[in-house]
Amino acid sequence: MSTQDLSGEAYWKANIRLVTICLVIWAVCSYGFGIILRPVLDAIPVGGVGLGFWFAQQGSMIVFLVLVFYYASQMNKLDRQFDVHED
Amino acid sequence: MDLQTLTYIVVGFTFTLYIGIAIWARAGTTSEFYAAGRGVHPVANGMATAADWMSAASFISMAGLIAFKGYDASLFLMGWTGGYVLLAMLLAPYLRKFGKFTVPEFIGDRYYSQTARLVAVICLIVASITYVIGQMKGIGVAFSRFLELDYETGLYVGMAIVFFYAVLGGMKGVTYTQIAQYCVLIFAYTVPAIFISMNLTGNPIPQLGLFSNTVADGTPLLVKLDQVVMDLGFAQYTAQKGGTLNMVLYTFSLMIGTAGLPHVIIRFFTVPKVKDARSSAGWALVFIAILYTTAPAVGSMARLNLTNTIQTGPVGEVSANLEYEKRPQWFKNWEKTGLLKYEDKNGDGRIQYYNDKNKDFAAKAESFGWKGNEMTKVDRDIMVLANPEIAKLPNWVIALVAAGGLAAALSTAAGLLLAISTSISHDLLKSMFMKGISEKNELLAARISMAGAIAVAGYLGLHPPGFAAQTVALAFGLAASSIFPALMMGIFNKRVNNTGAVTGMLVGLGSTLLYIFTYKGWFFLPGTNMLPNTTANHLFGISPEAFGAIGAMLNFASATIVSKMTAPPPEHIQHLVEDIRIPKGSGTAVDH
Incomplete structure (x- = not known):
């Protein structure tokens, strides 16, 4: 440490780094699974x-x-x- | 007790409640109008944000659009919730750290330029006015049904009430009123959904009912709905009808527009700490998601019930079409508003509701002796309000929905009008053009601009450029293309300077407005559009509502390029940005 x-x-x-990871998941689950990859996922x-x-x-x-x-x-x-927290 | 009386009582009771709470809570908080949210727990703040945010578009219009567009309307669900992820991660904590109260103030300071601030005010006004037009449509629908008037008169009554409501002013800032409004609104939305889900699927949770089997014959609800609508020549409910590119861009536009709308961002300026700004966004999303995950169930079930009410048996059998004389009461009530219209084209006294634009089915329909679709107008925006009546729910539920719709429409419209008038009186007059303006005159200017905004929005609300949710979507596109990129670059890119930001905002707003006006008419005036608003005419199939995403990309690109070619921002601005990025020391920033 x-x-x-x-x-x-x-x-x-x-x-x-954290924001990037979160936004990748955000995009994959909405634009990916919900729209673009829908034909693939609909097999389930x-x-x-x-x-x-x-x-x-x-x-x-x-x-989300x-x-x-x-x-x-x-x-x-x-x-x-x-050590950048408030208070 | 008859429905009308009951509705008056419920609506009257909820309005008394809001006013009562406002007066009670006011005593302690008059000193600081903007500070209503400070010191309030993030959960309570989240609930108030949800009430502020969920407007007539969410409450009245969205499920109706889902009912008629099916899967394609998923973009509203994802778009209007996904924006909170961006807000929580990219904007809210940093803007809270910055500590000022209006969006133009941040842009003016970060880009060290009054021009940037002025451009931000213009972007804010254009987006907010468009948003209010969408609200006006919702208010018109709600009041016309509530008072049993035609749409136009309903709109005038609504305008008058919004004016008084907004001019009462400070009330709006009181968080507790909004918490009450949220409770009324969410109760009014979910109760009928639970009843209907129970009736159709036996599952009391609408989110699960949507994917359950129907009680009637055991086929899954969505499969049955697909069957029922396709039997009448309509498009398959669960299939994707529009282009994928358009759907992706439309969703993206709504998401970044959410994060760029000033009246939402303001909520996060007033939480006690940076830490709270992050979790407040999460709590707001919890309360929003309760309604948003219910909406697809409401939409699909309303469509199924509506179709089954009119087409009572197998398609083609004479007795399977509802006799006009035997139409239910809700049908008659909505006919009065002019938002539901019937025309007996084949003179048989029965209602034929089908898709006569589907050539194959139209030919088949002719063999039944049908002469065209007789439901000449079914306004999508009536679906949520009509839904409990169509499902034959008890009168108190119907009255409750009317109260919920009015609460949603009024709270958001008033909030937006306040945002518009504050930016005119505070950001424009007081800080730029009339620095010596007295407090009294500033308030007067705020009221005049509010009246002006209501008049403009009301006039355009008479001929709205789309259904409430679509009009609101245009506003999101405008916010997405102008305000969001300026804010985000202000935090994440130290190199972007004043010239770059101003160019970016102008390019983003200009290109998006141009694209919208081309298809929707100049300043939304009907008949002045240069190209018909059909998919075939759209650039790459991108609809005007989806263009905000492109506008935002143009904004980012032009701002970056122009900044590269001009001098970097001065030292103290770079320090300012570094300071915004770190939560420590936020306490001092609060006291402005």
Whole structure:
């Protein structure tokens, strides 16, 4: 831990990495599973239609929710780790 | 008690509740109009944000569009929720750290230029006015049904009420009123959905009912719906009808537009800490998702019930078409508003509702003695309000939905009007053109601009450029192409300077407006469009509502190129950006 770079720049890099991961998942679940990859995912049946349809009308929104809370909790950890938290 | 009386009582009760709470909560909070959200728990703030955000478009219009477009309308669901992910990760925490109260203020400071601030105000006004036009359509529909008037008169009544509601002013900022509005709105939306889901599928949770088997014959709901609509020549409900590129861009436009809409962003300026800005976005999304995951169930079930009410048996049998004289009460009520129209084309006194534009089916229909679709107008925006009546639910549920629709429409319209008038009186007059303006005159200017905005939006609401949700989608495209890129580059790219940002905003807004006006008419005036608004005429099949995504890309590109060719921002601006990126020290920024 002691050798770790704790500068503002390193904090920012860690933040960008986290945002990038989250936004990739965000894009894959909505644009990917819900729209572009729908024909592939529809091979898996869900309630008379396919998984792609489910992602477009339900799943993507659930994923968004999980992502926002995951990001918020990870950022709280980063804030403490780099000692840039409030108070 | 008859429905009309019951509706008046429920609507009257909810309005009294809002006003009561506003007066009660006001005593402690008059000192700081904007600070209503500060010191409020992120969960409560999230609920208030959800009420502020979910407008007539979400409540009244969206499920109706889903009912008629099926899968293709998924873009509204993903687009209007996915934006919160961007807001939480790319904008909210940093703008909160910056600590000012309006979006043009941030842009003006970050790009160290009054011109940038002025351009931001223009972008904000254009996007907000377009948004209000969409609300006006929703308000017109809600009031015309509620008071049993025609759409036009309903709209005038709605305009008058919005004016008084918004001019009462500070009330809007009171978070507790919005929490009450959220409760009314979400209760009004989910209760009928639970009833209907129970009736059709036996599953009380609409989100699960949508993918369950029907009680009637055990076939899955969506399979049955596909069958029923295709039997009448309509397009398959669950199939993708539009182009994939258009759907992706449309969704993207709505997402970045959400993150760029000033009245949403403002909510995150006032939370106590940077940390809270991140989780507030999550809580807002929780409360929004409750309605948004219910909407596809409402849409599909409403469509099934509507079709089954008119086509009561096998297609082609004479007795399977509802007799006009035996039409249900809701049918008669909506006929009064002019939003539902019937014309007995073959003179048999029965209603034939089918797709006469489908050539194969039209030929078949002729052999039944049908002379064209007799439901000459079924306005999509009536579906949510009519839904509980179509499903024959108890009167109190119907009354509740009317109250919910009015709450959604009024709270958002008032919020937007406040955003418009604040930016004119505060960002334009006080900070630029009339620096010595007195507080009294500033308030007067705010009221005048609010009245002006209502008049413009109301006039255009008489001939809206689309259904409420589509009109609102245009507003998102405008915000997406102008405000979002300027904010995001302001935080993530230190190299972007004043000239770049101004060029970017003008290019983004200009190109998007041009594209919209080409198909929707100049300034949305009907008949002034230069090209017919059909997919064949669209550039690469991109609809005007989806063009915001392209406008945003042009904005990003032009801002980056112009910034590269001109001098970098001064040292202190680069420090400002570095400071925004770190949560520490946010406390001092609050006190402005």
